Structure formats: structure tokens, C-alpha cells
Amino acid sequence: MTAAPIEIASPTPHKSSEVHAPSSQVVHFDATAPLHLACQQQLAPFSIAYQTYGTLNDSKSNAILICHALTGDQHVASVNPVTGKPGWWETLVGPGKPVDTARFFVICANILGGCMGSTGPASINPATGQPYGVTFPVITIGDMVEAQVRLIDHLGIDQLFAVIGGSMGGMQVLEWAARYKDRVFAAVPIATAAWHSSQNIAFHEVGRQAVMADPDWAGGNYYAVGKTPRNGLAVARMAAHITYLSEDALQRKFGRSLQDSSELTFSFRADFQVESYLRHQGSTFVERFDANSYLYITRAMDYFDLREGHGNVLANAFTGTKTRFCVVSFTSDWLYPTRESRAIVQALNAVAANVSFVEIDSNKGHDAFLLEEPTFFATIRGFLNAAALKRGFAPSADSTQ
Amino acid sequence: MTAAPIEIASPTPHKSSEVHAPSSQVVHFDATAPLHLACQQQLAPFSIAYQTYGTLNDSKSNAILICHALTGDQHVASVNPVTGKPGWWETLVGPGKPVDTARFFVICANILGGCMGSTGPASINPATGQPYGVTFPVITIGDMVEAQVRLIDHLGIDQLFAVIGGSMGGMQVLEWAARYKDRVFAAVPIATAAWHSSQNIAFHEVGRQAVMADPDWAGGNYYAVGKTPRNGLAVARMAAHITYLSEDALQRKFGRSLQDSSELTFSFRADFQVESYLRHQGSTFVERFDANSYLYITRAMDYFDLREGHGNVLANAFTGTKTRFCVVSFTSDWLYPTRESRAIVQALNAVAANVSFVEIDSNKGHDAFLLEEPTFFATIRGFLNAAALKRGFAPSADSTQ
Numbered sequence: 001m002t003a004a005p006i007e008i009a010s011p012t013p014h015k016s017s018e019v020h021a022p023s024s025q026v027v028h029f030d031a032t033a034p035l036h037l038a039c040q041q042q043l044a045p046f047s048i049a050y051q052t053y054g055t056l057n058d059s060k061s062n063a064i065l066i067c068h069a070l071t072g073d074q075h076v077a078s079v080n081p082v083t084g085k086p087g088w089w090e091t092l093v094g095p096g097k098p099v100d101t102a103r104f105f106v107i108c109a110n111i112l113g114g115c116m117g118s119t120g121p122a123s124i125n126p127a128t129g130q131p132y133g134v135t136f137p138v139i140t141i142g143d144m145v146e147a148q149v150r151l152i153d154h155l156g157i158d159q160l161f162a163v164i165g166g167s168m169g170g171m172q173v174l175e176w177a178a179r180y181k182d183r184v185f186a187a188v189p190i191a192t193a194a195w196h197s198s199q200n201i202a203f204h205e206v207g208r209q210a211v212m213a214d215p216d217w218a219g220g221n222y223y224a225v226g227k228t229p230r231n232g233l234a235v236a237r238m239a240a241h242i243t244y245l246s247e248d249a250l251q252r253k254f255g256r257s258l259q260d261s262s263e264l265t266f267s268f269r270a271d272f273q274v275e276s277y278l279r280h281q282g283s284t285f286v287e288r289f290d291a292n293s294y295l296y297i298t299r300a301m302d303y304f305d306l307r308e309g310h311g312n313v314l315a316n317a318f319t320g321t322k323t324r325f326c327v328v329s330f331t332s333d334w335l336y337p338t339r340e341s342r343a344i345v346q347a348l349n350a351v352a353a354n355v356s357f358v359e360i361d362s363n364k365g366h367d368a369f370l371l372e373e374p375t376f377f378a379t380i381r382g383f384l385n386a387a388a389l390k391r392g393f394a395p396s397a398d399s400t401q
Numbered sequence: 402m403t404a405a406p407i408e409i410a411s412p413t414p415h416k417s418s419e420v421h422a423p424s425s426q427v428v429h430f431d432a433t434a435p436l437h438l439a440c441q442q443q444l445a446p447f448s449i450a451y452q453t454y455g456t457l458n459d460s461k462s463n464a465i466l467i468c469h470a471l472t473g474d475q476h477v478a479s480v481n482p483v484t485g486k487p488g489w490w491e492t493l494v495g496p497g498k499p500v501d502t503a504r505f506f507v508i509c510a511n512i513l514g515g516c517m518g519s520t521g522p523a524s525i526n527p528a529t530g531q532p533y534g535v536t537f538p539v540i541t542i543g544d545m546v547e548a549q550v551r552l553i554d555h556l557g558i559d560q561l562f563a564v565i566g567g568s569m570g571g572m573q574v575l576e577w578a579a580r581y582k583d584r585v586f587a588a589v590p591i592a593t594a595a596w597h598s599s600q601n602i603a604f605h606e607v608g609r610q611a612v613m614a615d616p617d618w619a620g621g622n623y624y625a626v627g628k629t630p631r632n633g634l635a636v637a638r639m640a641a642h643i644t645y646l647s648e649d650a651l652q653r654k655f656g657r658s659l660q661d662s663s664e665l666t667f668s669f670r671a672d673f674q675v676e677s678y679l680r681h682q683g684s685t686f687v688e689r690f691d692a693n694s695y696l697y698i699t700r701a702m703d704y705f706d707l708r709e710g711h712g713n714v715l716a717n718a719f720t721g722t723k724t725r726f727c728v729v730s731f732t733s734d735w736l737y738p739t740r741e742s743r744a745i746v747q748a749l750n751a752v753a754a755n756v757s758f759v760e761i762d763s764n765k766g767h768d769a770f771l772l773e774e775p776t777f778f779a780t781i782r783g784f785l786n787a788a789a790l791k792r793g794f795a796p797s798a799d800s801t802q
Contacts, residue, residue, distance in 0.1 A: 039667035138667040198651035198675045199643065205676045206639045208669060209683070213632030215616055231614035238607045239640050242600065247735075250599035256706060264704055266440035266539040268609060268696060272703065274599045275606045282610070295669060302673065303665055305657060334648075334735075 016223075019290065020124070022049040022110070022117025023081035024074050027154050035112070035147055038140040045126065048151045049117025050074050050109035053093065054101035056155070061391065063157045064099060064384075065148065066108040067165030067172035070240075070297050071289055073116040076108040077101065082116075082288045091372045098381035103393075104161065111172075112147040113139050113297050115290035122223065122290040133292060134220030141168070141304045145175040152183070159183050161391060162384060166190035166369035167336065168297070171304050174344065177325070178306060178317040186387040188380065190328040191369040193340035194314050194347070195305035200335065203243055204298040207236030211291050220292055233291045234282030241281045246332035246365030250274060314347035321348075324390065325355040326383040328376065330368040356383065417624075420691065421525070423450040423511070423518025424482035425475050428555050436513070436548055439541040446527065449552045450518025451475050451510035454494065455502035457556070462792065464558045465500060465785075466549065467509040468566030468573035471641075471698050472690055474517040477509040478502065483517075483689045492773045499782035504794075505562065512573075513548040514540050514698050516691035523624065523691040534693060535621030542569070542705045546576040553584070560584050562792060563785060567591035567770035568737065569698070572705050575745065578726070579707060579718040587788040589781065591729040592770040594741035595715050595748070596706035601736065604644055605699040608637030612692050621693055634692045635683030642682045647733035647766030651675060715748035722749075725791065726756040727784040729770075729777065736767040757784065 026049045029035070034044030051074040056063060066076050066089065077093040079086060093099040093106055110118035113136070121136035128135075152160065163176045163184050170192025177187040193200075211217055214232025222228050245253075254274035258264070261271075270276040310316035325348055329341035338359050348355040360376045362368040368376070389395065427450045430436070435445030452475040457464060467477050467490065478494040480487060494500040494507055511519035514537070522537035529536075553561065564577045564585050571593025578588040594601075612618055615633025623629050643651075655675040659665070662672075671677040711717035726749055730742035739760050749756040761777045763769040769777070790796065 134669075138669075195657065197648065198655045198657065198673075199648040201657070201673050202639075202643045202651060202675050202679055205671075205673075205679055206636060206643065209632075209639060209680070210611055210614075210636045212669070213611075213615065213636055231610075235607060235611045235614055235636065238603075238610060242603045242607065247598065247600040250603060254599045256596065256599065256602070268535075268539075268613070268700065270606075272599075272602050272606075274603050278603055278606055279610070299669065 016122065018082055018116050019120070019122045022074075024049050024051045024110075024117060026050070026117055027151055029150055033150070035143065035150070037137055037143050039137050041137040043112075043119065043137060046112070046119040046147065047117065047123075048109050048112070048119075048147055050107060050151060051076065051078065052108075053077050053106040054104055056105040056157070060157050061159065061161060062103065062393065063105045063107060063152075063155070063160050064162045064164060065152065065160050065176075066093065066099070066106060067148070067163065067169035067176075068108060068111065069165070069167035069169050070301065071285070071294075072169070073114065074108045074110045075116075077106065088370065092377065092380065098377045099164065099384065103388075104384075107151070107155070109148055109151050111144045111297070113144065113293060113300065115293040118147070120290065121220070121292035121296055131223040133223065136292070136296060138299055138303075139296060140300050141171045141175050142179070144300065145172050145179060148172070148176075149180065159185055162186040162188060162387065164188040164190070164380075165192075167192055167366065168301050170336075171301065171306075174306055174317075177321060177323050178310075181321050181323065184323045185391055186324045186326070186384070188326045188328065188383065189341075189344065191330055191333050191336050191341075191366055192344075193336045194317075194344050195307060196302050197340075201302045203239060204302050206239050208295050208298060210235040210239070211295060217291060222291070228286070229291045230283075230286045233286050233289070233294060234279075236294060237285040238278045238282045241278060243335045244365060244367045246334065246363055248332060248363045249365050249367075252363070253277075314343065315350035318348055318351045318353055321351060321353050323353070324387050325353060326379070327355060327357045328369075328379060329359050330362045330364070330366070330373075330376075331359060332363050333366040333368065335366040417523065419483055419517050420521070420523045423475075425450050425452045425511075425518060427451070427518055428552055430551055434551070436544065436551070438538055438544050440538050442538040444513075444520065444538060447513070447520040447548065448518065448524075449510050449513070449520075449548055451508060451552060452477065452479065453509075454478050454507040455505055457506040457558070461556075461558050462560065462562060463504065463794065464506045464508060464553075464556070464561050465563045465565060466553065466561050466577075467494065467500070467507060468549070468564065468570035468577075469509060469512065470566070470568035470570050471702065472686070472695075473570070474515065475509045475511045476517075478507065489771065493778065493781065499778045500565065500785065504789075505785075508552070508556070510549055510552050512545045512698070514545065514694060514701065516694040519548070521691065522621070522693035522697055532624040534624065537693070537697060539700055539704075540697060541701050542572045542576050543580070545701065546573055546580060549573070549577075550581065560586055563587040563589060563788065565589040565591070565781075566593075568593055568767065569702050571737075572702065572707075575707055575718075578722060578724050579711075582722050582724065585724045586792055587725045587727070587785070589727045589729065589784065590742075590745065592731055592734050592737050592742075592767055593745075594737045595718075595745050596708060597703050598741075602703045604640060605703050607640050609696050609699060611636040611640070612696060618692060623692070629687070630692045631684075631687045634687050634690070634695060635680075637695060638686040639679045639683045642679060644736045645766060645768045647735065647764055649733060649764045650766050650768075653764070654678075715744065716751035719749055719752045719754055722752060722754050724754070725788050726754060727780070728756060728758045729761060729780060730759075731761050731763045731765070731767070731769040731774075731777075733764050734767040734769065
């Protein structure tokens with residue numbers, strides 16, 4: 001019998017050049033403009049790396065901020081500099097697409113805590129000249145939004161036409177709408193929740209423990225010793241990846257199909273396609289993501305509970321909102337199931353907000369928000385067109401779609 | 402910020418004394434009676450450690466075999482020698498209990514591949530004088546059943562009155578019923594499936610990769626170097642444990658409650674009760690279970706597909722059966738959901754088998770089969786009483802319950 005742990009293709013760690021010199025625009029905020037964090041610490045200096053698509057109009061009223069999910073980045077609609085693959089939402093965002101860059105000015109920033117050029121645990125701490133590692137402060141979804149606010153201020157934009165995001169991106173959308181009621185004309189939280197459930201926290205904790213149990217994590221200082229917790233991060237990604245797919249999607253995609261042979265090998269090799277697929281997901285993730293960023297971002301998600309600071313009543317977070325909301329969920333998403341979206345809709349209804357809610361029939365699980373789902377795309381296109389009319393923009397060529 | 406990986410209480414590895422000298426009865430099969438395995442290898446000598454409760458009647462017709470799940474053992478209804486805790490099904494099995502040991506002779510054997518006295522990867526390979534480790538052959542659920550058949554033969558029992566098991570125990574029940582139609586009067590597969598789904602395999606693969614990624618696994622030879630892959634096995638257990646509970650159970654049990662403080666600590670400590678709970682599940686499991694056994698048993702479950710060898714049609718596995726079946730599922734079990742039990746029932750109906758099917762309303766998830774669920778207990782009691790009448794046993798005092 002041959003044992004076969006994950007085979008990781010190359011010893012190259014996550015491309016650290018993107019951490020320090022991202023292939024996108026970057027805005028640096030110096031020591032005079034610290035970011036006040038929820039943990040009561042201040043972060044300064046700090047940088048936000050971002051991409052833009054389309055043209056900002058003269059009145060600066062056509063900007064759409066797209067917020068990315070846990071392992072996403074600013075390269076929403078153009079080739080990713082690390083993977084060489086298309087942008088993660090290139091099917092949704094672009095000229096003539098549902099988020100039409102011929103019409104809107106689209107901004108997407110790498111989140112605070114990320115590893116694609118915005119300040120995070122892999123960034124150099126100017127006080128020491130070394131990467132922050134675990135001395136980086138624990139951040140929150142609110143902190144990520146505050147960093148984005150700095151970017152939007154920097155761009156001279158008063159009010160965003162829309163803030164759109166799925167999964168953790170949706171959490172940022174909700175924070176934006178709750179904190180900056182006058183600066184968000186329309187908000188589209190997709191496949192998300194207003195607080196992280198016990199099961200969500202549990203899965204993240206497994207991932208963090210897998211990373212921290214890897215000796216190559218080295219107490220978070222793996223940068224200094226030229227290592228990276230490859231195996232731990234790969235296991236974390238594998239566990240998380242299962243939660244991104246529906247059981248039905250796994251069954252249709254892989255079932256019990258064998259990978260290479262017509263018979264079981266009676267070994268621990270990846271006999272089943274689903275094993276091979278997961279191992280691949282784990283090993284490719286390690287190539288593109290910083291392990292400490294994974295710890296910090298999952299922690300921010302676990303800490304997310306929009307009821308906090310609002311008397312533990314979600315509706316209070318939205319009191320007085322004039323924002324138009326479009327809440328989207330997917331039937332087979334068991335990570336952020338429809339009932340989480342309903343809780344958001346109920347809270348919005350309780351304050352008489354302008355809200356539409358669409359549950360998209362899909363068997364693809366949580367991942368559906370990243371895939372080409374016609375009803376989902378039509379929903380986004382229709383909502384943005386309607387909101388654009390309300391905002392006083394001329395109808396687009398395809399506004400009837 | 403303080404990072405806090407899993408704290409493991411003591412450096413003592415799994416109590417290896419139970420591997421080599423179990424606190425229960427053991428039957429040894431010598432080199433003249435090898436076990437023919439599905440992988441075409443032969444295993445000899447081999448041992449099966451088992452517990453019995455109650456008294457075998459003169460006609461040897463009142464024996465009930467209980468098959469344990471992935472991390473269970475033979476100590477079904479008496480104190481566990483490793484943990485000091487009550488037997489894992491002591492609420493169900495005992496004098497006057499639904500599986501009434503005042504009436505029935507209950508047998509429970511540690512499965513082949515286990516680490517509580519039956520031959521497994523931690524056992525000494527007589528050919529080398531060293532533990533098998535990963536030279537142990539990859540086994541199947543069918544192999545486990547064949548080993549149990551040897552034990553039942555050894556006890557001189559021709560026909561078992563009943564074979565009962567939940568989860569992986571239920572898979573063994575199905576194999577027994579399919580392979581030994583004349584030797585099983587009644588069969589009770591609980592919270593189980595006739596084949597492992599893609600998602601089931603995926604979760605197991607994550608666990609195996611976590612174990613094998615731990616440097617202390619040492620290619621499976623950790624026994625020789627006096628180590629054990631504690632961190633990897635703990636992570637595997639944590640991931641698996643989430644699948645044993647329903648999301649609802651996690652939410653009710655823990656929600657977002659904090660563990661020690663009234664406020665978030667902005668660290669990677671176990672702020673949330675659910676994190677603390679999972680870490681505890683991980684670290685206590687390591688104290689009682691062999692990591693290689695975990696690899697081999699999860700592999701056997703993944704390999705399980707009762708359709709194989711029957712033209713890929715489950716019903717064919719049961720053709721001609723005279724066994725009385727009681728199939729039980731739980732509404733909130735998402736590891737082996739009710740539809741898996743329905744597939745078994747449909748196959749049994751297709752061959753006109755005598756089958757009753759009960760879906761128990763429970764919000765406790767897969768773990769419900771190990772917990773005191775009144776409707777479940779009443780179901781087992783009622784079914785066994787009815788089957789006993791059919792078998793010609795005198796009614797029990799509580800047969801009306």
C-alpha cells in the first residue's frame with residue numbers, strides 16, 4: 001500500500017511580489033492618516049491596492065464598488081497577475097455585461113488584511129522592517145470598509161452608485177449600507193449573512209487550526225525562515241472548498257467516479273475524482289495565497305455580527321436608510337443559506353427600506369455567485385438598470401433585458 | 402495578539418495497551434485460518450476483541466450483534482477502559498433497555514482495522530515484529546463483516562437474531578444482510594447509506610490529508626519514533642465533528658456565545674464556545690484513537706458501495722432475503738440524510754423484502770443515533786419485540802411499550 005499525502009507542485013511560496021509591489025494601482029496613506037481599528041489599535045501607514053474599470057463621469061455619480069470574498073482580490077474583471085486566469089467576476093463585470101463598465105466606473109480593492117497589495121500580515125511593518133506576521137492587528141469587516149472609505153475619499157467620490165459583493169463581499173456591502181447611509185445609493189449583498197453562524201465559525205476554526213498546526217507556520221513567522229505552511233493551508237482550503245459546493249453539485253460533478261483506473265487501488269492514493277479535485281484545490285491555493293492572510297480574514301468573518309452596536313437588533317443597523325437594496329441568495333447554498341438572506345430582508349422591511357429579494361434556483365451551492373447563472377445575471381442587470389433610472393442616468397441600450 | 406494552536410493536554414499517545422492487550426475478550430485466529438480480504442491479500446494471524454452482555458440461550462437463537470461506527474469500539478454497554486466513560490450505547494443497550502440484555506445476548510466486536518484489540522495498523526505484524534503501520538492492507542466494510550463472521554462462528558451461533566448498527570455500523574448491517582441472508586433474522590441499519598457519497602468521501606479525504614500532512618505521522622511509522630500525529634488527527638476530528646451535528650444543533654448549543662470573556666479578544670484564541678468545543682473534541686480524540694486506524698477506517702467507508710458486485714443495482718444485493726429490516730434515519734442528519742435510507746428502503750421494496758422505515762424527527766444531526774431520542778428508542782424496542790414474537794420468543798415484560 002502506498003501512502004500519498006498532497007503533492008505540491010513547486011516549492012515556490014505565494015508570489016510575494018504582489019504583496020509588496022502589486023500589479024495594480026495602489027494608494028498609500030501615511031503616518032499622518034492612521035486607520036482606527038475596531039481592536040482600538042491604529043494602523044499607519046497603510047496601503048490599499050485597487051483596480052478600476054470604465055470611466056468616472058464628471059459628476060462622479062456612476063461609481064460601483066465591488067467587494068471581494070475571502071480569497072478574492074482586486075482583479076475582478078481582468079487577468080489575475082498571479083494565476084494568469086481571467087478576473088474572478090469577468091463574466092459579470094465588463095463592457096455590456098450585467099455590471100456594465102461601458103456605463104459604470106467599477107472599483108475593486110484588495111481588502112485590508114489581504115495579500116495582493118493592500119496592507120496585511122505579509123506586509124512589512126515599518127516599525128521593524130519585517131513582515132507583520134501575527135503582530136498584525138486582528139481586523140474586522142468594519143475595518144475593511146473603513147479602509148475602502150479612505151480609497152473612495154481619495155478618488156473624490158461622494159456617493160457610490162452601488163456597492164456589490166458576494167459572501168464576505170456581501171458582509172462589506174451590509175457594513176457600507178449601515179455605516180454610510182448617504183454614500184450608498186444601491187446595495188447588492190449576495191449569498192451572505194448579517195452574522196457568522198456557529199457552523200461557519202466551526203469550519204473556519206478547523207482551517208485555522210490546520211494552518212497553525214503546520215510546523216512550517218513557525219508561529220506565524222514563516223516569512224523569516226523562507227517557508228510557508230503549505231500542507232496546513234492546503235488542508236484548510238480543502239475543508240473550506242467542500243462548503244462552497246452543494247452535495248448535489250459534488251455528486252453530479254464527481255459522484256463516486258474513479259480518477260485514473262477502472263478499479264479501486266486499495267491504497268491512500270486519490271482513487272476518487274473528488275479526492276484528486278480537492279487535492280488540486282488545496283495545492284493551487286497555496287501558490288496564490290498567504291497563510292496568515294487566511295487566518296486574519298477568516299477571523300474577521302467570524303467576528304462579523306452586524307447586530308452588535310445596534311442593541312442586538314439587526315433592523316436598527318439600517319434605521320433611516322434610503323439605499324435601494326437587492327438581496328440575492330441561492331437555493332443550494334448551505335454556507336450562507338437563504339434564511340440568512342431572509343433575516344436581512346426582514347430587518348430591512350422592519351425599517352421600511354426599499355428592498356427586493358431574489359432567491360435564485362441553483363444546484364451549484366455557495367459557489368453559484370461566482371458562476372454564470374442566467375437568472376442571477378438578469379437580476380443584477382435589471383436591478384442596476386432600474387436603480388440607474390432612479391438615479392437619473394439615461395437608459396442603457398440593454399435596459400430592457 | 403496571541404496565536405493559540407490546539408493545546409493538547411498530555412504527551413501520552415493513544416493508550417496502546419488496548420491495542421495489544423485489550424480489556425475485553427479476544428479471539429485469535431492463527432496462520433491456518435487466514436482472512437481473505439477484498440484487496441486479494443490474506444491476513445493471518447488476526448484477532449477480534451469483543452464484549453458480550455446477557456446470556457446466550459440454549460438454542461443460541463437470541464444473539465444480537467451490534468456493529469460500531471468509525472470511532473466506536475466493543476465497549477457498547479460498559480465502562481470504556483480508555484476514557485473511563487460509560488459505553489457508547491449504554492442508554493440503548495442493557496437490562497430492560499430497548500436492546501434488552503436480560504433477554505438477548507449482545508455481542509459487540511472491535512472492527513478489523515480498529516485500535517482496541519482487533520487487528521489493525523497499530524498491531525504487531527508477526528512477520529516483522531513491528532507495528533503494521535501503512536503496510537497494513539487496505540480493508541473494506543465487507544472485510545470487517547467477514548472478520549465478524551469468524552467470531553460468530555467461533556461462538557457457535559448459526560443465525561443472529563439481529564444485527565444493529567448506526568453510521569458505519571449500519572453499513573456493516575447491510576453487508577451482513579446482503580452476504581449472509583440465512584444468518585440474519587432481523588437487521589437494523591440506522592443513519593447510514595448503501596454507498597458513500599462524493600461529499601462523504603471529500604470530508605474523509607480532508608481528514609486523511611490533515612493526518613498525513615503532520616510530520617509526526619512519519620510516513621505512518623510514528624510508533625517506531627515514539628510520536629503520534631496529534632495535531633493532524635485533532636484537525637481531522639474537528640472537521641468530522643462538524644458533520645456529526647446539524648447546523649441547528651450547533652446554533653442552539655453554542656450560537657455565537659463567547660467562551661471566557663464578555664468581549665472579543667481580537668486574537669486567535671478560542672473566543673467562541675464552538676471553537677473551544679471543537680478544540681476539545683480534537684484533543685480528547687487523540688488520547689483515545691490511533692491515527693492510522695483513522696486512515697484505514699475512513700478509507701473502508703469511502704470504498705463502501707453495496708451496488709458493486711450486484712450489477713450496480715442495490716436491490717440485487719438483497720434478492721431472496723427473508724430478513725426483517727427496520728431502516729431508521731433522522732431528519733437533521735446531513736451526513737447520511739434520509740434520502741440515503743430511502744434508497745435502501747426502495748431497494749428492499751423492489752425485492753419484496755419485509756421492511757419498515759422510520760424517519761425520526763430530531764434536530765441533533767447525525768449524532769442523534771447516539772443520543773437518547775425517545776421515538777428512536779421506542780422504534781428499536783417495538784421492532785425487536787415484534788421480531789422476537791415472529792422468531793418465537795416469549796413476549797417480554799415490556800413488549801407493549
